[in-house]
Structure formats: structure tokens, C-alpha cells
Amino acid sequence: NAGVTQTPKFQVLKTGQSMTLQCAQDMNHNSMYWYRQDPGMGLRLIYYSASEGTTDKGEVPNGYNVSRLNKREFSLRLESAAPSQTSVYFCAIIVLRRSVYGYTFGSGTRLTVV
Amino acid sequence: DQQVKQNSPSLSVQEGRISILNCDYTNSMFDYFLWYKKYPAEGPTFLISISSIKDKNEDGRFTVFLNKSAKHLSLHIVPSQPGDSAVYFCAANNAGNNRKLIWGLGTSLAVNP
Numbered sequence: 568n569a570g571v572t573q574t575p576k577f578q579v580l581k582t583g584q585s586m587t588l589q590c591a592q593d594m595n596h597n598s599m600y601w602y603r604q605d606p607g608m609g610l611r612l613i614y615y616s617a618s619e620g621t622t623d624k625g626e627v628p629n630g631y632n633v634s635r636l637n638k639r640e641f642s643l644r645l646e647s648a649a650p651s652q653t654s655v656y657f658c659a660i661i662v663l664r665r666s667v668y669g670y671t672f673g674s675g676t677r678l679t680v681v
Numbered sequence: 682d683q684q685v686k687q688n689s690p691s692l693s694v695q696e697g698r699i700s701i702l703n704c705d706y707t708n709s710m711f712d713y714f715l716w717y718k719k720y721p722a723e724g725p726t727f728l729i730s731i732s733s734i735k736d737k738n739e740d741g742r743f744t745v746f747l748n749k750s751a752k753h754l755s756l757h758i759v760p761s762q763p764g765d766s767a768v769y770f771c772a773a774n775n776a777g778n779n780r781k782l783i784w785g786l787g788t789s790l791a792v793n794p
Binding site: 571600607608609610611612615625657659664665666667668669670671672673674675677 | 690713715717722723724725726727730732770772774781782784785786787
């Protein structure tokens, strides 16, 4: 997962608490993505950012906010955490491999909301 | 509505045999397809891809076949090794979709020694 760094790796929150998940890339790519992965649900897109200063909603944006203040960093914020937000969160950037666009993922943040 | 479907949640194979993971899609506008592999506690990693203009792509032990008329692709792993045990995700994209990948739900492969 070189090139995409996520912090923290683990977090436990109480219902109603807030936190920000950080993602940074050193590959100078424009597009960045936040996904959540839940058992039996695959990977679901929360938000994405096509370029610095722009963000758009994905499939499951409710309860989240994002910020893309510069090209390198894309953060995901939970303002008031709920147990339904217990999940593993992945940040990704898009890379071009042999003329095909694909993602490189960070190693994930495992969040538990109690 | 699931545009990319992996109908087998799990698959168990003996070491040395072939593993075949299947994926079906509904959107004829998809122009390339990717397979990702995911180990527990790690992010998904890119495995192999195929463009819609091809019907086969091979990379070592991994081969992906695409049947556009059936809207079906498959990943073959030969020979299977215990280290291949992981969850495999099929993903698809069309160039006009801001490069957002559409994901299947994954198939958990267990390769038994």
C-alpha cells in the first residue's frame, strides 16, 4: 500500500463523539476516494475528490463530511458517530497501470463505535 | 441494483488445483474490469485487469477471461497456493464515470494444503 497513508489504524469511539480520519498520498494524483467495507456489503464509496478543492458524494455519504484542502490530503470526518458507522475505512487514489485506471488503497482504519 | 455481481460468497480449493472466481455485470458501457485481492487487516491490492476490447489477459498464475456477449468474466488461478487465500473483488469502470469503480461484494477463497 505504498503511497497512501491512513491514520489512525484503529479507533474506538463512543456514540456521539466526533473524529477525523486522515489520508495522505505522495504520488501526486488528483483523484482520491473514501470507502467503507462491511461484511457482505463489499466496498461502498462514501465521498470522492476529483481534484484539490472539489468533493462529491458517493453511495453512502450520510453522516460524513470530507475535506480536500490540498492535493496531498483528503480527510473524512464523523461529526457525531453512530454504531452503524462501525466499519473498516479505506482511502484510495487512482493510478494508471498499463493504460488501465485502478486504485491504490491505504491499509485501512478500523473504527468501532460503541 | 448490483451492477457487478459475484454470486459465490466463498470458494474452497485444494492446493495445486485451479481456482475459478466468477463475476457478472449488467452495464454494457463498462470498458475495463479489474480484480483485487484483499487479506485481513490490509487494504485491497490490484491483481489483474482486462480491457473490454480483449477476451483474455494473463499474468503468471493469474488469467482473466472476458465474455462480453454473456457479460461475464472469470479469474483463473493455476496452480492455487495457500497464500492465495484471500477475498477477491471484481470491479468495473466506464471512462465516463469519473473513474469511480463499481465493485462486486467479493468472493472469499480458501486454498487448503
